[in-house]
Amino acid sequence: MFSYSHILDMFFYRPTLAMLPPRIDGRIWAEAGPLSRPKRHILQLCTLVSVHTNRACWDYNNYGCFCGLGNADSSPVDSADSCCRSHDRCYTNIQCFLLYPHFVSYSYECTSAGCQCTDSPTVSPCAYFTCKCDLKLSRCLAKAPFNPSFSSYNRDQCPKSSSSTTRRRRKKKSVKKMKARRLKTQQKGKSNGKEKKKQRENRQ
The missing domain is CATH 1.20.90.10 (Phospholipase A2 domain)
Known part of the structure; x- marks a missing residue:
């Protein structure tokens, strides 16, 4: 005002x-x-x-x-x-x-x-x-x-306000999803790394 x-x-x-x-x-x-x-x-x-x-x-x-x-x-x-x-x-x-x-x-x-x-x-x-x-x-x-x-x-x-609370909740959910995707990618990378290492050992 x-x-x-x-x-x-x-x-x-x-x-x-x-x-x-x-x-x-x-x-x-x-x-x-x-x-x-x-x-x-x-x-x-x-x-x-x-x-x-x-x-x-x-x-x-x-x-x-x-x-x-x-x-x-x-x-x-x-x-x-x-x-x-x-x-x-x-x-x-x-x-x-x-x-x-x-x-x-x-x-x-x-x-x-x-x-x-x-x-x-x-x-x-x-x-x-x-x-x-x-x-x-x-x-x-x-x-x-x-x-x-x-x-x-x-x-x-x-x-x-309710709209502000809703935005904060959505933001928290979005952050959680990003962290979950990042963790999943890291775990997948580690799993692929272990599998490649095992394949190299079998070749030797």
């Missing part, structure tokens, strides 16, 4: 996030009117998360096994962590040519009715779909309970 550059942006833009209009249930007050956000790199993701969850986005940094640097070989610890895993996968499916979605700026607008991505999906597809991924994450986190015990979570405790 986030990278080191994201973390720096989060702390750098704390005052900006604090100046957002007051919110109720994750939405901006109707009296505040439309709020158009300029393109500001990862601040946009932070703001979307803050608007929808009423929490500072850095609350989710290193939350669970996927919010933060991520852990592709793990299983989510709860529904909020699952949101972050889905966000990672969403970014993976975006076609941004030589750019990573993490560094793509986009445009969006938030009103009392919610937030919408305003880039054109045909003219600026990379920006549009990056925004859609971030917006989906924000809405997902808004519905997921926040468990403080998973904040700054020790990634060594992350449960391994």
Whole structure:
């Protein structure tokens, strides 16, 4: 979900996030009117998360096994962590040519009715779909309970996913088969050597 550059942006833009209009249930007050956000790199993701969850986005940094640097070989610890895993996968499916979605700026607008991505999906597809991924994450986190015990979570405790366990088992089986074939080849070589030696002795 986030990278080191994201973390720096989060702390750098704390005052900006604090100046957002007051919110109720994750939405901006109707009296505040439309709020158009300029393109500001990862601040946009932070703001979307803050608007929808009423929490500072850095609350989710290193939350669970996927919010933060991520852990592709793990299983989510709860529904909020699952949101972050889905966000990672969403970014993976975006076609941004030589750019990573993490560094793509986009445009969006938030009103009392919610937030919408305003880039054109045909003219600026990379920006549009990056925004859609971030917006989906924000809405997902808004519905997921926040468990403080998973904040700054020790990634060594992350449960391994079933697919990861299956890969490890297959690897172990493959190694065992290779060792068995190697041992069989060695035994066959020794057997052939003894047979040739016996044939030479009989000739003499």
